[in-house]
Structures are given as C-alpha cells and as structure tokens.
Amino acid sequence: MFSGIDFLVVVIYLIIIISVGLLLSRKKSNTSEYFFANRNIDWFVVGSALFASNIGSEHFGRNSHLSYN
Numbered sequence: 904m905f906s907g908i909d910f911l912v913v914v915i916y917l918i919i920i921i922s923v924g925l926l927l928s929r930k931k932s933n934t935s936e937y938f939f940a941n942r943n944i945d946w947f948v949v950g951s952a953l954f955a956s957n958i959g960s961e962h963f964g965r966n967s968h969l970s971y972n
Contacts, residue, residue: 931937
C-alpha cells in the first residue's frame, strides 16, 4: 500500500499544481482570454487539438482487429 513518502509526494505535487494554477490565473482578465486564447491561435493548432482529442485508447483497442489478417 502507500507509505508515508508516497503521501508526501502526492501532497507536494498537489500543492505545486494548485500554486501554478493560481499564479497563472491572475494573468487572465476574463474568460475569453482563457478559453479562446484571446483569439490569437491559428486554425492549424485548433484543428490539430481537435483531431488529437478525438483519438482515444478505445480506437487502438477496438480497431486493432482491422489490421489482423
């Protein structure tokens, strides 16, 4: 199971993640800057993100039979 060092690592990790989130959230003045990146992202980056988020582990598991002959 977990030992004391495991819990310590998890707690330190959570503190770092929350601290970084709070520090970076101060730079954004509204939700448009956060969600839309102030509309400064090219179409290729948005399309690549949509394509990558559409590929999941189920594609590799369910479609693996298609490559087997």
